[in-house]
Amino acid sequence: MPTSSSLPRNQLPPDPLTVLRARQRRAVTLLGAVFFGWFGLFLTLTAVAPAVMQTRWGPVSLGWVYALTLIPVVVLVTLAYARYADRALDPLRVQIRARAVAR
Amino acid sequence: MSGFEAHGTALALFGLIVVVTLSVTWWAGRRTRTSEQFWGAGRAITPTQNGLAITGDFVSAAAFLGSTGLIFLFGLDGTIYLLFPLAAFVPVLLFYAERMRNLGTFTLNEVMLSRFRNTAIRRILAVSTLVITGLYLLAQLVAAGALFQLLAGVPFPVAVVVTSVIMLVYVTIGGMLATTWVQLIKAIALLSVLVLLIVLAIVQIRGGFGAWLAATTKPIGSIDPTHPGNFFKNGWNVFSTGLALIFGVIGLPHVMMRFFTVPDAMSARRSAARALLFLAVATVLVILIALAARIVLSGQFGAIAASGDTNVVAPRLGEALGGGPGTVGGGIVLGLVSAIAFATMLAVVAGLLINASSAVVRDLWPQRDGSRGAEGGKGDLEVKRARIVSVVIAVVMACLTMLAGPGLNVSVLVTLALGMAASANFPALTLTLFWRRFTAAGAVTGISAGLLSSAVLVVLGPTLWPGSAPSPVSLIDPTIVSLPLGFAGCLAGTWVSRRRGAVEPDEDAVFDAMRRRSMLGPDDGVNLSPAVTGSDSGQPPASRNQGVG
Numbered sequence: 001m002p003t004s005s006s007l008p009r010n011q012l013p014p015d016p017l018t019v020l021r022a023r024q025r026r027a028v029t030l031l032g033a034v035f036f037g038w039f040g041l042f043l044t045l046t047a048v049a050p051a052v053m054q055t056r057w058g059p060v061s062l063g064w065v066y067a068l069t070l071i072p073v074v075v076l077v078t079l080a081y082a083r084y085a086d087r088a089l090d091p092l093r094v095q096i097r098a099r100a101v102a103r
Numbered sequence: 104m105s106g107f108e109a110h111g112t113a114l115a116l117f118g119l120i121v122v123v124t125l126s127v128t129w130w131a132g133r134r135t136r137t138s139e140q141f142w143g144a145g146r147a148i149t150p151t152q153n154g155l156a157i158t159g160d161f162v163s164a165a166a167f168l169g170s171t172g173l174i175f176l177f178g179l180d181g182t183i184y185l186l187f188p189l190a191a192f193v194p195v196l197l198f199y200a201e202r203m204r205n206l207g208t209f210t211l212n213e214v215m216l217s218r219f220r221n222t223a224i225r226r227i228l229a230v231s232t233l234v235i236t237g238l239y240l241l242a243q244l245v246a247a248g249a250l251f252q253l254l255a256g257v258p259f260p261v262a263v264v265v266t267s268v269i270m271l272v273y274v275t276i277g278g279m280l281a282t283t284w285v286q287l288i289k290a291i292a293l294l295s296v297l298v299l300l301i302v303l304a305i306v307q308i309r310g311g312f313g314a315w316l317a318a319t320t321k322p323i324g325s326i327d328p329t330h331p332g333n334f335f336k337n338g339w340n341v342f343s344t345g346l347a348l349i350f351g352v353i354g355l356p357h358v359m360m361r362f363f364t365v366p367d368a369m370s371a372r373r374s375a376a377r378a379l380l381f382l383a384v385a386t387v388l389v390i391l392i393a394l395a396a397r398i399v400l401s402g403q404f405g406a407i408a409a410s411g412d413t414n415v416v417a418p419r420l421g422e423a424l425g426g427g428p429g430t431v432g433g434g435i436v437l438g439l440v441s442a443i444a445f446a447t448m449l450a451v452v453a454g455l456l457i458n459a460s461s462a463v464v465r466d467l468w469p470q471r472d473g474s475r476g477a478e479g480g481k482g483d484l485e486v487k488r489a490r491i492v493s494v495v496i497a498v499v500m501a502c503l504t505m506l507a508g509p510g511l512n513v514s515v516l517v518t519l520a521l522g523m524a525a526s527a528n529f530p531a532l533t534l535t536l537f538w539r540r541f542t543a544a545g546a547v548t549g550i551s552a553g554l555l556s557s558a559v560l561v562v563l564g565p566t567l568w569p570g571s572a573p574s575p576v577s578l579i580d581p582t583i584v585s586l587p588l589g590f591a592g593c594l595a596g597t598w599v600s601r602r603r604g605a606v607e608p609d610e611d612a613v614f615d616a617m618r619r620r621s622m623l624g625p626d627d628g629v630n631l632s633p634a635v636t637g638s639d640s641g642q643p644p645a646s647r648n649q650g651v652g
Contacts, residue, residue: 050332
């Protein structure tokens with residue numbers, strides 16, 4: 001790992017950059033899976049099973065309801081990542097840069 | 104048509120709004136002195152402003168005019184053209200915005216060049232930028248021409264010439280700062296007009312909520328809006344279009360360029376998040392407008408379906424809601440809707456032209472050694488060249504637009520450009536950021552493979568194929584074939600160059616340094632690179648570090 005050599009040696013055992021990467025990877029994987037899963041399923045149903053998308057529930061159809069749920073999914077994923085980055089990722093970045101300055 | 108008189112009010116209002124936006128451009132243009140201001144708007148745009156500007160860039164004619172028409176005609180199939188571009192900003196937010204701001208300077212190209220210092224990449228990226236923005240430009244000009252034709256009652260070629268001239272004025276005077284301001288004002292104006300249309304529709308449509316719900320399911324003519332397959336004749340097309348829309352934005356130079364107008368990576372991330380939220384609101388509004396059109400314009404359905412005039416469904420809805428053709432109210436709302444849509448396109452086109460000219464001036468224009476500085480006299484020369492190139496590109500595109508004619512749906516055209524971006528730029532960019540073994544030769548072959556294959560499929564595809572005979576290729580968007588080819592090209596080029604041993608000796612160090620910078624930001628003042636840790640620790644870092652804290 002080339003990452004540890006540039007940082008002060010008397011820091012806490014988990015290297016902040018490693019922590020930062022791990023946290024970001026976890027957040028991005030989870031949110032990415034939700035997002036691609038939900039959108040991928042929409043495309044798949046539209047392409048492969050049009051009859052399912054045409055299912056009627058009283059005044060609405062499954063396809064339109066599904067299409068409309070795509071918008072809140074996008075908003076939720078966005079808000080979740082934005083909050084997480086503000087609280088858990090940015091402070092670490094600032095910390096790493098501050099240490100680099102301090103030396 | 105309903106004659107010139109009825110559209111007089113509309114035309115006057117239209118002129119007024121164009122003059123106002125031009126004044127803003129002029130005002131901003133006077134402040135554009137250095138090339139940093141011209142290309143990057145001086146890097147002083149806040150995240151909310153930038154989010155709005157990205158929204159403005161993206162809720163262009165395509166989303167507003169094109170999608171309204173497609174949902175109006177085809178129902179559920181049309182929503183893909185509206186919802187998937189919104190979705191495209193999620194991967195941008197999660198994977199690209201921060202990294203690219205941390206690595207890049209002005210253009211997408213320079214992100215890749217920060218890893219591979221290679222002239223061939225610079226050239227091929229400039230070519231792909233030109234082709235993609237050119238096609239995107241074509242889409243905007245077609246819609247602008249169709250609108251102006253509707254308003255002024257002039258033939259399509261005349262409308263194209265008029266709109267092209269106005270666009271050129273925007274770019275040559277303003278630069279990126281001007282387009283950012285115009286985008287911002289326009290995004291607000293567009294959202295207001297969308298709300299106005301919906302309020303008018305809610306007041307006028309009898310039957311309340313039930314009528315709106317019924318519009319999603321009630322067939323008009325022979326077309327059932329709940330049925331997938333009205334527009335996409337087979338499943339492959341659905342996947343292909345979805346892929347183009349989701350991954351195209353990442354390869355779209357003029358949108359990604361917006362992330363370089365903010366001071367740092369956190370602002371870039373916040374811009375992406377704000378843009379997503381604004382876009383979500385706009386998307387809901389456009390869906391409602393399309394539904395309103397299905398209710399209010401159901402009598403004109405047959406005529407619009409037959410003529411293919413899907414780009415002017417929203418303005419026609421405005422006219423009908425204002426009181427109908429020939430009335431003062433109808434004229435006012437028609438003028439307002441058209442003018443805002445037109446301003447939308449002007450601003451988008453301005454951004455596109457800047458991007459295309461940036462590709463030519465920075466990467467294709469013959470340079471002597473060391474003349475690529477951004478400061479001082481060289482910068483002024485760059486701006487001058489950019490303006491010349493903008494004129495040339497605008498003239499070429501205007502001619503192509505006249506050939507294309509007004510009947511092509513702007514959303515469908517824009518998606519072709521997105522498909523090319525997804526095939527050419529997206530694979531190479533992604534592998535540059537994330538794959539250690541990737542090589543410069545891999546990038547060049549990948550971009551070429553994606554660009555060529557998508558260009559061939561687009562030209563032979565049903566959208567641009569002239570005449571009424573079936574096109575040789577039935578796939579609407581090329582992405583499902585050309586995106587994998589783009590990746591395959593990257594892999595093949597990498598494999599071959601590694602077998603030949605044509606790789607830089609310090610490639611691992613370069614990749615590690617790039618990864619660190621993409622995570623932490625530029626190592627100006629603060630020395631983050633392990634390779635050069637010993638060299639310049641004596642710099643005063645306090646002032647440089649403020650942008651990060």
